[in-house]
Structures are given as structure tokens and as C-alpha cells.
Amino acid sequence: MYRATAVLALGVAGLLTTVSGCGSSTTPEQRPGDNLAAPHVSPTATRSLSSSASISLPIEEYLLKNDEHSQILYASKLLVRQCMARFGFDYAVDASWKSPADPKGDAANMVRRYGVSDTETAARYGYHPAPDMVPAAPASTQPMSDAESNVFLGDTPGPGGSGPAPKSYKGQKIPSHGCSGEAERKLGKGLQERLPEDINDASFQQSMSTPQVTAAFRSWSTCMKKHGYTFQNPLEPLRGQLPASPSAAEIERAKTDVACKQKTNLIGTWVAVESAIQKKLIEKNQEALTQVRATAQKTIEQSAKVSAGGSVS
Template sequence: MNSAEAGATQPRPHRARLLATTALVALACACTSTAARPGTGTAAAPPGTARPAAAVEQPTVLPPALPIEGYLQSNGDRAQVMRASKALVKNCMARFGFDYKVSAGTTSAPDGNLANRPRRYGMTDPAFVAKYGYHLPGDVNGSPSPPAPEPMSDAAYRVFIGDADPALAGKVPATVAGQAVPAGGCSGEAKRKLQVGDDQAPAEEINMASFHRSLSDAKVVAVFAAWSDCMKQSGYSYKSPLDPLATLTGGTLSPTEIATATADVRCKQSVDLVAVWSGVEAGIQKQMIAEKEVVLSDAKKRQEATLKLAAGTLAEPGK
């Protein structure tokens, strides 16, 4: 996680597939906002406020755990750091006379993480796709979206972000209400108190790189071809199990989508696609982890320290 703020398709087929693969891996974590920059709808959330998507029903038939998951922060841990960060920002903003609105965060599968096994290799649960196809349950059930954050005033935003926003260079007062504005504003102060950094970056890089590298492995290419042949027998023309995700995840859930997803999962099972693909990727990850084991281990220790600080912050009265 970092302190960058965020509220977490190309028409050509190969571009659509590339974006679909990235979306699959990243879907487990969506970014939220607790306040918006003045005059915009762009969120300005405190450091470490990335949160998973809203709680929804999850598939229960999952691929095996991947090696990199030992270094990826869980959704529940991310949520805890987020709550602590919001609490610290709120207290800081209050010192300067501003009421920082703290919204309640929600999590999906607290034990999950950015590996996003429920959708990493496409859909794998026959009962789930029979009900939702390729959609998220919240999209099908019409779950309400969280309320839009209220824009901050210019004065509040300057205290919130401080000199971390290049657009405010020379515009942030040294003091407000008789107190010095901390470096990076209240968001920077919260980040320092929790020791939030880019400690997830090495693991996240492996999480993404291994997925993309696995797509060109000979075993994966071969099992994709077998899956494609199976789909043709059901009347569908797809070269990759990622292709349906580029065309069937938008709009309203339809019988066509459910039929396609059902055939997709059945063909995955018949050619053992998930076992082959996940096995190949696990091997890739083991090699990549071995090359960065010291970096990953050190980063994990720092994350554990941040979690202890977050827990201590939330244990304080009024948090």
C-alpha cells in the first residue's frame, strides 16, 4: 500500500485479453475513497486505504494456494490498516478544525488477497456460474454502491495532503489554527505513524508477473488448446479461457452468459486446466521468490510491524 489516492477495454481481441488477465489478478482489491478533492469527484483517501470490494458471495471451488500468497497481505489485514489510517487522519484533521468523515469500509473474504484465486484462472465453481455467470453477485443482486464522498474544501484538502500534492507547491500554509501542517499533511502523518510504505510491491510484482509469464508456457498453451476444442463441441469459439471475460462481464446477466460460463467450467474440469495452469504458475513463482527471498521476507516483517501499530491505534479509546 502507499499514500497515492484513488476513491481497488480495448476493442482489439489481444488487448482485451491482456486487460482481462490484469483485471482477474487485481480484482480482489479495489480502492475506495473517504473524501474527494475540492471541485472534483476524485477521491483523496488517507494512506493505506485500499480496500477489497464490498462483501459478496464467493465461489467455493478454488484453485490450490499459490506460493506468493505467503507474502501477500490479506484483505482483512488491509482493512485493519485502513481503519487505523482513517482514525489517525480524523484526529489530525480535528487539530486543525476540520471534521474528517470516516466511512465504514467493507471487505470480501477477509482471508483472501490479491492473488484472487476465486477468479484468477477464470471461473471454476459450477454452482456459482449457474447463478451468476461471470458477474459479481453484487452486480446481479443490485447491491447499493457506497455513497459518493463529499468534496473537501480547499483549506481542508491542503491540510489533508500537505506538500505531497505537486499541484499545491507553494500553496500549503506552514501553520493552520496555530499548528504546523505536518509534512505530507495529515495523510503523511498517518502513514509515518503506521510505517506504511510500498512493502507489498515486491510480492505484488511477482503476483502479476508470474501470471503473465504462465500464459506463454508450453503446458498452459496446450491445455488452452484442449479447452478451446472442448468449448467448440458445445458450440463456442474461444481460443483462451480469458476470452469470455472480455465480452460477457458487462451489462445484464443473461441465459447466454450462464450457458457459456457453465460450458467453460465443465471444459476446464474435463481437461484439468486449472491444475495444469496453477501448477505451472506455482513453479514460476517459486523461482521468482527464490530470487527475491530476502527482499520479500524483510517486507513481510515491516508489514507485520505496521499491523501491530494499526492494532495499537485501534485499541486506543475513541478509535
């Protein structure tokens, strides 16, 4: 469910293995997000839903929208380019970073969250995503030289402990954590806040073991079996490598999948349960989430200035 972190998105995958939210030092104090286990939930109402595409979940109020996410990434790259230029390096910025494939798409991936759920899409693409949902691959870039990497990363801790990083390059002081760190300081930490993403993921994982959803899985599985397909839950058909284009057999299976979801109201049940879990988790972390969104909004505003050609400090 997670999107790329800022460092990876800046085009240096492999230079660092540090991923925000995937491990931290232990402290005696409980911090926001340390406990994301929701108590037992029992939705008060379950709507009849034929698709998940037009539905939103409570946590989406705190998640970055696709266009906000892309705007921050693009502004980050522009600031890195400005910084790298001071040291004589050309840091390429692909304009495709500025425009996501689905600008207004939801960050919770509702279109595909519960597998294929739209009849028309299944009939055209089977289990393949529609073309307008597939992000364009960024233009390939040349690997950074050691000198470029030093300027880009500065004293950012890396794997292996390869010794102290250079503090300067050709007489110029390298910023703390390099040009990537300088860009983050100028924009703020709006792209690094993981609590909403953690809740988004936790609710999904927890929902699949609730009595309501597992019962819906069984009903859906029974429906599929009547048509000759053996799956335990709706995520199983999505596993494995898809061919380049959908076959007639895949399309027929996907259409049956959607029909069984509609017949059993699996989507309505799953959305109701996950919404109830998220509301509990949001309530437990309300203060932290409010601060996260405020931080994100400030970063979005700074990013808009940079993208428009302005300067930030």
C-alpha cells in the same frame, strides 16, 4: 490484480496521481523487484483440479490478507480523522471500511484468477461474481475544500507543480505530507510494499505465454468450440461489460466454460506453472520479501491498536 494504494483508499482519488510501484527514478543499482522475469519452468507435478477456489499460490504467504488490508485502511482513516480534527476539519470515516466483503478471502483472487471455475457458482451467477464477493461501496463524501486538501496532503508532490504548499493552517504547522503522511508514519509502510503484488502479477502474465499453459488454452478452446463458443483463452469471456444480472445464455456458456476447464485440467496446469514461476521469483527476492512481511506485520499490529482505540506514535 492490484488493490488500491493507501492514498486512494483514504478517499481522495483525484487529488493525487502518485501510485506506488508505477514508476520510479532510475538508479545504477538493481533493487528488489527490478527483475521479475522467471527462467524457464517445468513443473514436476500437475494436480488434477476441478476448481481454483481452495488453492493457494506461494506468493500468498507475503501478500496482505483481505482482513489485514482492510484493518490497515480503517486505522489509517481513523488517524487521518484525528489529525484533521486538530485543524477543525471533520473527516468522515465509514465503518464499512473495517469489514471487507470477503474477510478471509485470498489476496491472489484465486476464486476468479483463471476465470469462472466453480460449477455451482457458474450455474447460479454465470460470469457474475457471487454477491458476497462484491465489496460494498463506501459512503460518498463531499469534495475537500482547498484548505482541507492542503492539510490532508501537506507538501506531498502533486501533478502540475502548482507551487509550494502552505506550511501551516491557522497558526498550526501542517505535518510533513499532511495528515495522510502523519498516518502512514504512525502505522508504517505495510500497505505500500508492492514487491509481493508485483510478483503476483508477473507470474500471472508470464504463465500465459508458457508452452504448458498455451497448450491447455488450445485444448480448452477446442472443447468450447465443440459447444458453439469461439474463445482463444479463458479470460476472453470475462471481457466487456456484464449486464445487471446473468441471462440464461450467459449461465449456459459459463457452465460449459467450467466443464471444459475440468475436462482439460486447465486449472491444474495453470496453477502448477504459476506456482513454479512464483517459487523462482520468491527465491530471487527472498531477503526483500522477508523484510516486506516483517514491515507489514508491524503495520498490522499498529493498526490493531488504533482500531481498538489505542494510540500509536
